[in-house]
Amino acid sequence: CDRKARTYTQLFRELKHHATRLKTTFNPNTITSDFEKALIKAVADEFPQARHAGCYFHFTQALYRNIQKLGLTTAYRDSESTRIVCRKLML
Structure with a gap:
């Protein structure tokens, strides 16, 4: 396509x-x-x-890609407060 x-x-x-x-x-x-x-x-x-x-799936996928792009992958994985903030964006 x-x-x-x-x-x-x-x-x-x-x-x-x-x-x-x-x-x-x-x-x-x-x-x-x-x-x-x-x-x-x-x-x-x-x-x-x-x-x-x-699409919700594509929306959350794009958010996670931005987490990676911004260098926040480790913080997302290791910090509960960072993960909570990021997941609130996904709701």
Whole structure:
């Protein structure tokens, strides 16, 4: 996957087309995904009425990556107070 907005847009249009052929609609009220900018744009363009929710797993994964990037891995592992603060961000 090239992870470009136009690719996601094309995918959504194909899904809409196939739904029409099945005599139904593909018009979700809510879409849950990761935080990829191209996907967020395509969802907003193709489903402006839909609520776009970020995936909790990907959110916490991104937070932990930032803990690592900031050099806080040892503090996260060894310090209960640091771990508590970081985990509160994950709620």
